[in-house]
Amino acid sequence: MASNVQIKGIREGLLVTLRGDExxxxxxxxxxxxxxxxxxxxxxxxxxxxxxQALSAAELSSLRNEISDNGISLWAVLGNSPKTILAAQSLGxxxxxxxxxxxxxxxxxxxxxxxxxxxxxxxxxxxSGYKLQYNGHVVVIGDVNPGAEIIAGGDVVVWGxxxxxxxxxxxxxxxxxxxxxDLSPTQLRIAGKIAxxxxxxxxxxxxxxRIKNDQVVAETWNPKEK
Amino acid sequence: MTAKVVTVTSGKGGVGKTTATANLAAALAAExxxxxxxxxxxxxxxxxxVLGLENRIVYDIVDIVEGRCRLRQAMIRDKRxxxxxxxxxxxxxxxxxxxPSDMIRxxxxxxxxxxxxxxxxxxxxxxxxxNAIAPADTVxxxxxxxxxxxxxxxRIIGLxxxxxxxxxxxxxxxxxxxxxxxGDMLAIEDILELLAVDLIGIIPEDELVVMSTxxxxxxxxxxxxxxxxxxxxxxxxxxxxxxxxxxxxxxGGIFGRLSRLIRPGGN
Numbered sequence: 001m002a003s004n005v006q007i008k009g010i011r012e013g014l015l016v017t018l019r020g021d022e023x024x025x026x027x028x029x030x031x032x033x034x035x036x037x038x039x040x041x042x043x044x045x046x047x048x049x050x051x052x053q054a055l056s057a058a059e060l061s062s063l064r065n066e067i068s069d070n071g072i073s074l075w076a077v078l079g080n081s082p083k084t085i086l087a088a089q090s091l092g093x094x095x096x097x098x099x100x101x102x103x104x105x106x107x108x109x110x111x112x113x114x115x116x117x118x119x120x121x122x123x124x125x126x127x128s129g130y131k132l133q134y135n136g137h138v139v140v141i142g143d144v145n146p147g148a149e150i151i152a153g154g155d156v157v158v159w160g161x162x163x164x165x166x167x168x169x170x171x172x173x174x175x176x177x178x179x180x181x182d183l184s185p186t187q188l189r190i191a192g193k194i195a196x197x198x199x200x201x202x203x204x205x206x207x208x209x210r211i212k213n214d215q216v217v218a219e220t221w222n223p224k225e226k
Numbered sequence: 227m228t229a230k231v232v233t234v235t236s237g238k239g240g241v242g243k244t245t246a247t248a249n250l251a252a253a254l255a256a257e258x259x260x261x262x263x264x265x266x267x268x269x270x271x272x273x274x275x276v277l278g279l280e281n282r283i284v285y286d287i288v289d290i291v292e293g294r295c296r297l298r299q300a301m302i303r304d305k306r307x308x309x310x311x312x313x314x315x316x317x318x319x320x321x322x323x324x325x326p327s328d329m330i331r332x333x334x335x336x337x338x339x340x341x342x343x344x345x346x347x348x349x350x351x352x353x354x355x356x357n358a359i360a361p362a363d364t365v366x367x368x369x370x371x372x373x374x375x376x377x378x379x380x381r382i383i384g385l386x387x388x389x390x391x392x393x394x395x396x397x398x399x400x401x402x403x404x405x406x407x408x409g410d411m412l413a414i415e416d417i418l419e420l421l422a423v424d425l426i427g428i429i430p431e432d433e434l435v436v437m438s439t440x441x442x443x444x445x446x447x448x449x450x451x452x453x454x455x456x457x458x459x460x461x462x463x464x465x466x467x468x469x470x471x472x473x474x475x476x477x478g479g480i481f482g483r484l485s486r487l488i489r490p491g492g493n
Contacts, residue, residue: 014422039250057388057390058389058390061388061389061390064378065325065326065327065356065360066327068326068353068356069325069326071322087388090384090385090387090388091385091388091389092385092388094349120315124387125422126384127380127383127384127387128377128378128380128383129351129380129381129384130384130385143422144418145380146377146380147377147381173352189232201262
């Protein structure tokens with residue numbers, strides 16, 4: 001299949017949809033389109049939808065640099081691959097367009113398809129400014145530093161220190177839990193409930209937070225208890 | 227010769243990026259390396275002031291990129307250290323006047339003739355920051371022992387990792403041992419626990435830094451200052467030497483503890 005570039009205007013600027021099998025070809029046709037219309041596009045804001053391509057942060061960053069050489073700024077990358085979404089989020093790019101108001105009032109049922117079964121594994125420390133959004137469960141092997149944020153449709157497990165903000169069950173699932181080896185968050189949210197962490201006393205211990213009697217409660221993990 | 231490109235950045239402003247760039251460049255040049263400093267903070271140039279070269283600027287980096295002068299014409303040679311050069315930033319333009327690929331091209335043109343290219347990054351995480359790290363082989367992050375500076379350093383280290391320029395090296399600037407001892411300032415261990423990167427140097431708070439910055443003479447070429455010594459140590463670590471960290475505790479042992487009792491917080 002030949003690569004194919006579609007450009008349309010949206011509220012935030014331009015949305016380019018890239019279709020194809022080979023990323024190098026898709027990238028080439030996009031840059032060709034841009035340089036042909038450089039005068040028209042200069043100063044514009046571009047969002048690209050790469051559909052099923054799995055791209056690394058380095059690939060996205062080099063594309064962003066080439067796009068900015070033409071005086072255009074890349075602000076969002078949309079796609080279906082979790083790898084692409086994580087890479088874009090790590091570069092500080094948006095991965096969703098703002099939804100029109102009407103859609104927010106009536107959530108579409110198909111947006112929940114991941115919930116309950118899908119999960120992603122993030123094997124690094126999430127640093128300040130990193131915002132991870134995922135419809136399913138999130139497992140982090142590493143720390144979640146202050147200033148980092150995880151928003152998950154399902155549960156969140158952190159094998160490390162949790163010091164940032166975590167929202168589990170973000171689409172209303174009150175059964176979601178948050179566990180961490182060291183649970184010292186800036187703020188925890190489960191479904192619609194919000195909790196601030198109390199000051200830690202003594203050595204950190206693995207803890208699990210869940211909703212009990214309408215409140216977010218954190219309990220120390222006890223291997224003897226079942 | 228193939229120069230190593232080192233970018234000094236921080237996220238937060240005012241933590242000492244420009245001071246660190248100037249002092250490391252001067253220390254490297256004083257030990258005989260050929261060094262070029264590039265001020266990537268377009269619109270708010272000040273590396274030239276810290277190096278005391280402001281009055282000799284004719285062309286700047288935007289003139290080079292836009293072809294109004296040759297690369298060598300814009301390079302100002304330091305008179306005290308003959309192998310130290312500066313490419314100044316433009317003051318009248320903004321960060322969009324140059325792009326990351328311009329910076330890579332510029333550094334590639336310089337690589338063959340010099341040992342070190344030191345780039346002073348602007349504060350922030352936007353275009354200017356991306357320009358500054360695009361050509362980097364090594365990125366040094368400067369922070370202060372303050373929660374806000376460390377938070378921004380964490381953010382910038384994440385971006386450096388995402389751009390595959392990591393692992394970054396860390397300088398903790400303006401440490402006051404007396405305040406750390408009283409528990410009023412973040413300790414080095416707390417900062418490293420959060421940032422989880424390699425520490426390349428600790429610069430103690432030193433009023434000689436302010437005085438030398440105002441005079442336009444980098445403190446690292448002045449023999450007496452402790453901050454200058456710390457910068458010289460970092461320049462040697464950059465070259466791959468193993469240099470032990472300076473003992474910042476001036477009062478060690480029983481006498482030190484006694485004198486601390488008499489003069490609490492004295493350093």
